[in-house]
Each structure stands twice: as structure tokens, then as C-alpha cells.
Amino acid sequence: MAILKLQARSSGPLGGLVVVDLTRVLAGPYCTMILADLGARVIKVEMPDKGDDARHIGPFVEDGWESVSAYFFSVNRNKESIALDLKCPEDRAVFDRLLEGADILVENFRPGTISRLGYSWEQLHRRHPRLVLASISGFGQTGPYRDLPAYDMVVQAMGGILSLTGEEGGVPTRVGVSIGDLAAGMFAAIGVQAAVVERMRTGVGRHVDVGMLDCQVALLENALARQQVDGRTPAPIGSRHPSITPFGLFKALDDQMVVAAGNDGMFVRLCDALGAAHLCDDPRFVTNAGRCEYHADLKVLIDAALASRPVAYWLERLRVLGIPCGSLNNVEDVMGDPQVRARGMLVELPIGQSRRLSVAANPIQFADAPPARHTPAPRLDQHRSALLQELGMDRSPLTP
Structure with missing residues (x-):
């Protein structure tokens, strides 16, 4: 043949x-x-x-x-x-x-x-x-x-x-x-x-x-670096980021949502949007390093601020200010999401x-x-x- x-x-x-x-x-x-x-x-x-x-x-x-x-x-x-x-x-x-x-x-x-x-x-x-x-x-x-x-x-x-x-x-x-x-x-x-x-x-x-x-x-991306630089073996930390705070799941009035303020400027805008501008002056939260160290304290305060309104309100408000955020979607939610649909x-x-x-x-x-x-x-x-x-x-x- x-x-x-x-x-x-x-x-x-x-x-x-x-x-x-x-x-x-x-x-x-x-x-x-x-x-x-x-x-x-x-x-x-x-x-x-x-x-x-x-x-x-x-x-x-x-x-x-x-x-x-x-x-x-x-x-x-x-x-x-x-x-x-x-x-x-x-x-x-x-x-x-x-x-x-x-x-x-x-x-x-x-x-x-x-x-x-x-x-x-x-x-x-x-x-x-x-x-x-x-x-x-x-x-x-x-x-x-x-x-x-x-x-x-x-x-x-x-x-x-x-x-x-x-x-x-x-x-x-x-x-x-x-x-x-x-x-x-x-x-x-x-x-x-x-x-x-x-x-x-x-x-x-x-x-x-x-x-x-x-x-x-x-x-493994940054986990390898953290193992060597910090001298501590990385372990589970839930939804938060090991090196950036606030960056994880937070609780609004009706559901959980993600907020990811990746730098100092975003953190200031986030605090203003939440009606919590005083957090920017708190010595614990002035730098990202401090926010990471006191992440549990900061989460309690952000949750308290978000608790006054539903997720939809906060998504609209934070997105206007250029703060990355999102709803916590289950699979059914994903299938109906307009962005997912628009992208085919x-x-x-x-x-x-x-x-x-x-x-x-x-x-x-x-x-x-x-x-x-x-x-x-x-x-x-x-x-x-x-x-x-x-x-x-x-x-x-x-x-x-």
C-alpha cells in the first residue's frame, strides 16, 4: 500500500x-x-x-x-x-x-x-x-x-x-x-x-x-518560594491568600462574596466604599504585611461592614471603584451567568x-x-x- x-x-x-x-x-x-x-x-x-x-x-x-x-x-x-x-x-x-x-x-x-x-x-x-x-x-x-x-x-x-x-x-x-x-x-x-x-x-x-x-x-507557584523564604511549611488557610490581604471570602447580608483588594490603593478605596475609612488609619492595616499578620481581625471588621447590604449591592458599588470582587457561584449559577453565556x-x-x-x-x-x-x-x-x-x-x- x-x-x-x-x-x-x-x-x-x-x-x-x-x-x-x-x-x-x-x-x-x-x-x-x-x-x-x-x-x-x-x-x-x-x-x-x-x-x-x-x-x-x-x-x-x-x-x-x-x-x-x-x-x-x-x-x-x-x-x-x-x-x-x-x-x-x-x-x-x-x-x-x-x-x-x-x-x-x-x-x-x-x-x-x-x-x-x-x-x-x-x-x-x-x-x-x-x-x-x-x-x-x-x-x-x-x-x-x-x-x-x-x-x-x-x-x-x-x-x-x-x-x-x-x-x-x-x-x-x-x-x-x-x-x-x-x-x-x-x-x-x-x-x-x-x-x-x-x-x-x-x-x-x-x-x-x-x-x-x-x-x-x-x-505549586509561590508555595515553593514561601517554604524556602519563610522557613515554614505552607498549610491550608481556607479561601484567603497567603501573601495579600484582604483577598478572600467575606459575608454580606444575604450570602458570601469574594473581595480582592490587591494593593494599598485598592484597600483605601475599599474602606471608603464600606463606610469604614478609619480602617486605613489603623496601625495594624496600614501595610499589606500588617493586614496579612492581622488578617483575622480585619476579616471580622469587613464582614461587619458588608453585613448591612446584600451581595448585589456591594458588587455594583465595588466594581464602579475598580475593586475586584465577585459572587460565590455554584455550578447552576455558572451555567446561567451572563458573562459565561456571552463568551460562548x-x-x-x-x-x-x-x-x-x-x-x-x-x-x-x-x-x-x-x-x-x-x-x-x-x-x-x-x-x-x-x-x-x-x-x-x-x-x-x-x-x-
Whole structure:
């Protein structure tokens, strides 16, 4: 068979790139969804019968005889699906043909698994020197933890994030979204694009190695500096900021709200707006360092001032003065937020035969670009016939 190049999508910044996606559950699918949202064509390769493990994780939408995972649905839009068993010679032949036409292969098996299947980086690079391989794993392809399994909760704990989250004096608390997986998916998408840019210069692909634990360490930002400069191990401090005050949750008449006065000038304006100008003259609060030291005292005084009016009043008043602030939204509130709606950050797609669900859109927007078009997460093996014909391996007619 002649070497082929799979037909690429023509729209989007990554239009022209074809991704073969061996990933499952969350970190890998999140990476490939980002690439798909940006215009790459993503062909998801799943195990026959079972498919991606995420297809069996709830919540589920019941659609007649079919039960569809909303979990899977949320991170697999804009992809095609073909079911292949890479231990079966016939299916390996299809997979090899896919690789001939691909630019990028993404996998999130435990290190060594893809090599045992005959697709190590060395083998792939020899056969397809332009191919970019991205491997996402718990601990990366090297190091003493290389072969250990990991989930989001494991790397949140081992990477220090868990030790920083929760109420002051309380127990560490998991971040409410799977930041271990999501961060790895985002860093992998960045790495893939960097490797593609390099390939434009060199003509040669790279192996992108992303470990979930590494990504958690990369998110520690100022906690690393505080550990070394202060000589104290950072611990949970609730919603407030460790180095800026006032910067956190405060209680108004009807609900909690966020106020973030990030410098001395904002603090003065905040005090004026609250009818508490005397706080600016209090020796405890004149500097940010003092406000941080006496943060508990200041919070009591700000809460007392805010208690006279509802959140809506304070948001309007503080925003006019250029003081960053916001309501404490739950997920339902976010879905109805006018700014979220205006930015197109919710995409409604069909799930099953009779229902539609909103999913979070890609937050990367481009000036003057038309609205992105999205397809729902694919059914298992949905695109087999079309793909086999495109690969020249099936003589049956394409499905309309």
C-alpha cells in the first residue's frame, strides 16, 4: 500500500494535523479534546466491546435501551471512534495504517505498556520519523516511581496540592475538580504543539513525556518560594491568600462574596466604599504585611461592614471603584451567568437520541474567528466503516 496522509480538518489553528488517540478516562482525553477543539482531527482508538473506561463511569443518561455516560461525553467531543485490539494482527494492521497518515499519537498507558505492544518510541520513531508521540502517565517515563499506578487523588496528595487546600487548622481537602488529570492534559497539549512547531523546522518528531505528579509540582507557584523564604511549611488557610490581604471570602447580608483588594490603593478605596475609612488609619492595616499578620481581625471588621447590604449591592458599588470582587457561584449559577453565556463557554450537544447536555467549551478564543462547530462524543466504533474506506482497507461504500 502507498503511504497515505489522512484527510485533515481544514478549520482551526491546528487544522491540517491528524491525531491518533489511544487515551482513556480523563488526562489523555482532555488533552486530545483540546487539540480537537483547536482544529486537529482526532481519531480515538478504543478496545472492542468495552471502549474507553470512562464510558462506564457515571452519571449516566438513560436513552431507551442505551445508557450513555455523561462523564465520557464531557471530554470526548469532536472525535471519531474506531475499536481496535492491538493484540490482534488484523487490527494492528489497521492501527499501523492509521499511524502512516497521522502527525501525532497520544497515549496514557502505564510506562512500558505501549512498548510491550510493539510501539515503543524507538520503534515508532524509526518507522515514522515525523510522528510526535505524547505519553501521559502518573509519574513520567523515568524515575523511581515510573512503574507505579496513579489517579488524580494520588498526585494531588503527593504533589503538595492537597496539603494546601482546606480550612485553616482543618484536614487537607481534595480540589473539587480533577486537577491532577486536567493539568496533565493541558501540559500535554502544550507539549504536543511545541513538538509540532519544532518539527516544522527540523522535519523530525519528538517524544513528549508528561507526568501527572510533575504537573502538580509545576502548579505549586509561590508555595515553593514561601517554604524556602519563610522557613515554614505552607498549610491550608481556607479561601484567603497567603501573601495579600484582604483577598478572600467575606459575608454580606444575604450570602458570601469574594473581595480582592490587591494593593494599598485598592484597600483605601475599599474602606471608603464600606463606610469604614478609619480602617486605613489603623496601625495594624496600614501595610499589606500588617493586614496579612492581622488578617483575622480585619476579616471580622469587613464582614461587619458588608453585613448591612446584600451581595448585589456591594458588587455594583465595588466594581464602579475598580475593586475586584465577585459572587460565590455554584455550578447552576455558572451555567446561567451572563458573562459565561456571552463568551460562548457552554456548548449544547445531543447525548443519546432524545436529550441534550451543555459542556464547557474551549476557553481559547481567536479574534474574528467564526464560532467553532462541535460534534458530540462518538459512539464506540462509530466511524469504523468510513475510516477503513479512507485507509483503503474496506471496499464497502461509505456511510452517508
